[in-house]
Amino acid sequence: xxxxxxxxxxxxxxxxxxxxxxxxxxxxxxxxxxxxxxxxxxxxxxxxxxxxxxxxxxxxxxxxxxxxxxxxxxxxxxxxxxxxxxxxxxxxxxxxxxxxxxxxxxxxxxxxxxxxxxxxxxxxxxxxxxxxxxxxxxxxxxxxxxxxxxxxxxxxxxxxxxxxxxxxxxxxxxxxxxxxxxxxxxxxxxxxxxxxxxxxxxxxxxxxxxxxxxxxxxxxxxxxxxxxxxxxxxxxxxxxxxxxxxxxxxxxxxxxxxxxxxxxxxxxxxxxxxxxxxxxxxxxxxxxxxxxxxxxxxxxxxxxxxxxxxxxxxxxxxxxxxxxxxxxxxxxxxxxxxxxxxxxxxxxxxxxxxxxxxxxxxxxxxxxxxxxxxxxxxxxxxxxxxxxxxxxxxxxxxxxxxxxxxxxxxxxxxxxxxxxxxxxxxxxxxxxxxxxxxxxxxxxxxxxxxxxxxxxxxxxxxxxxxxx
Numbered sequence: 001x002x003x004x005x006x007x008x009x010x011x012x013x014x015x016x017x018x019x020x021x022x023x024x025x026x027x028x029x030x031x032x033x034x035x036x037x038x039x040x041x042x043x044x045x046x047x048x049x050x051x052x053x054x055x056x057x058x059x060x061x062x063x064x065x066x067x068x069x070x071x072x073x074x075x076x077x078x079x080x081x082x083x084x085x086x087x088x089x090x091x092x093x094x095x096x097x098x099x100x101x102x103x104x105x106x107x108x109x110x111x112x113x114x115x116x117x118x119x120x121x122x123x124x125x126x127x128x129x130x131x132x133x134x135x136x137x138x139x140x141x142x143x144x145x146x147x148x149x150x151x152x153x154x155x156x157x158x159x160x161x162x163x164x165x166x167x168x169x170x171x172x173x174x175x176x177x178x179x180x181x182x183x184x185x186x187x188x189x190x191x192x193x194x195x196x197x198x199x200x201x202x203x204x205x206x207x208x209x210x211x212x213x214x215x216x217x218x219x220x221x222x223x224x225x226x227x228x229x230x231x232x233x234x235x236x237x238x239x240x241x242x243x244x245x246x247x248x249x250x251x252x253x254x255x256x257x258x259x260x261x262x263x264x265x266x267x268x269x270x271x272x273x274x275x276x277x278x279x280x281x282x283x284x285x286x287x288x289x290x291x292x293x294x295x296x297x298x299x300x301x302x303x304x305x306x307x308x309x310x311x312x313x314x315x316x317x318x319x320x321x322x323x324x325x326x327x328x329x330x331x332x333x334x335x336x337x338x339x340x341x342x343x344x345x346x347x348x349x350x351x352x353x354x355x356x357x358x359x360x361x362x363x364x365x366x367x368x369x370x371x372x373x374x375x376x377x378x379x380x381x382x383x384x385x386x387x388x389x390x391x392x393x394x395x396x397x398x399x400x401x402x403x404x405x406x407x408x409x410x411x412x413x414x415x416x417x418x419x420x421x422x423x424x425x426x427x428x429x430x431x432x433x434x435x436x437x438x439x440x441x442x443x444x445x446x447x448x449x450x451x452x453x454x455x456x457x458x459x460x461x462x463x464x465x466x467x468x
Contacts, residue, residue: 076218076235078178079171080323084115088171089327093163101153102128105137108153108166109146111327112174120215121181122208124174133256135330136169139176144205146173161328168329175320179242180204184212186239196247203246238315245314252314255307258300259345266293266352270359276366286360290353297349301342308338 079085088111096104106126116123122144129147131138136152139145148170157163180203187193187201188209201209217239220229269289277283311317312332321332333341 076231078119078121078182079112079115079175080178080319081119084118085323085326087118088112088115088167091167093167095156095163097156101150102126102148104153105148105150105170108163109137109148109170109174111167112171115171116174116177119178121178122211124177132253136166137173139173139180141177141180141203141208142205144177144208146170146177164328165330168324168327171327172320172324172329175323176316179316179319180246181208181212182217182235182239183242183246184209185215185217186236187243188213189216197243200243200246241315245316248310248314252307252311255303256311258303258307259342259349262293262296262300263348263352266349266356269293270352270356273359273363276364278366280365283360283363283365287357290356290360293353293356297346297353300349301346304342304345305338308333308341312338 091111091114093108093110096107099107105128109126113123113126124139124144124146126146126148128150129138131147131149135149137146137148140147152166157166180200183200184204187197190197193201204212218232218235220232224232273286274282277286317332321329325331
């Protein structure tokens with residue numbers, strides 16, 4: 001332990017404290033007065049000796065910041081500080097049978113949250129949700145929350161190792177909160193920012209960003225020895241690495257989700273199939289479209305493998321898995337475990353493709369439509385017919401010119417024959433052989449006259465005209 005500070009050193013401390021009170025900064029950072037910035041003042045050795053002997057908190061109390069004020073020079077490693085890791089390892093977590101799963105999750109997160117509080121880092125809330133990749137928990141910087149899978153807190157752990165695994169996994173996620181906050185502290189006052197830096201800074205929840213803006217990043221002060229300046233440079237480099245890796249998170253997540261996205265797309269293609277194909281060419285088109293998923297299957301596998309390799313190799317995950325593993329948390333997935341994960345995803349793709357092929361094969365063809373009935377022929381143009389006469393009227397009498405007279409079938413009988421009196425058949429007596437016998441017969445025949453002619457005698461001139 002160094003000797004007591006002399007009167008000159010105490011005067012320097014009083015001068016620095018007065019400047020800080022007047023400025024009202026309250027940052028707790030050691031700043032030399034203006035007249036001593038060109039070199040170390042005479043009392044610097046005493047201040048450094050007091051810092052080494054009693055710590056930053058004692059120096060802060062002496063300068064007027066108060067014993068409980070956060071010292072930014074102290075928070076270079078956050079949850080990676082050995083004292084915080086040992087405190088979390090010694091913490092005893094009980095499984096409360098009567099508690100809800102969310103309350104049990106908070107019990108197992110208590111050691112990690114206490115470490116964040118001790119490091120002066122905003123403490124996230126623990127909420128129920130669906131973490132990515134089926135893990136026990138996931139930190140979401142946009143809401144400053146640790147989302148836990150309540151299924152992991154339904155049944156009691158089978159052994160002590162399983163219980164410590166939950167504590168380590170939640171310490172892993174708390175370390176991500178530590179990383180984001182350290183990155184935000186470096187980015188809050190940086191101008192200009194790159195696109196990646198702007199993306200990472202805006203991912204942090206608003207109240208955490210505001211607190212980071214009020215909490216500048218640690219940097220070496222005027223009284224920092226050259227050997228101690230390396231830790232500040234390491235903290236700046238670590239924050240820059242966090243920013244670069246956080247900017248790659250969207251691409252890594254997209255690659256991990258590529259197989260699941262392909263399965264969903266194959267399912268949509270199956271749902272878009274028609275109930276019936278119009279013909280074999282239409283079926284062939286769908287079969288060709290289904291075959292196009294095969295090369296995309298290989299591409300999804302490449303994206304999956306690349307994303308998981310980048311995830312495991314990133315500085316943020318290497319750091320978080322390392323700290324969580326020291327408390328019994330889940331280790332980073334190795335190559336064999338990642339291969340099993342890909343085999344599971346590939347099997348899902350295979351099932352979806354087979355279902356699509358079977359659907360295309362079993363779809364029936366549309367029955368050909370019946371030939372359409374031809375329309376009735378248009379009526380030929382005809383002469384306008386007069387409207388039919390009513391049934392009550394007699395039919396019209398045809399004109400003489402319309403119909404020729406009927407042809408006679410037999411010549412008409414001579415009028416003389418008609419008018420000649422009919423002679424009743426008589427039995428002719430044989431004429432006598434005498435000369436007077438024929439004359440007697442003729443006389444008897446002429447004497448027979450019809451009654452009609454007896455009443456109406458025919459004039460002789462008509463008789464003669466008929467005979468002619």
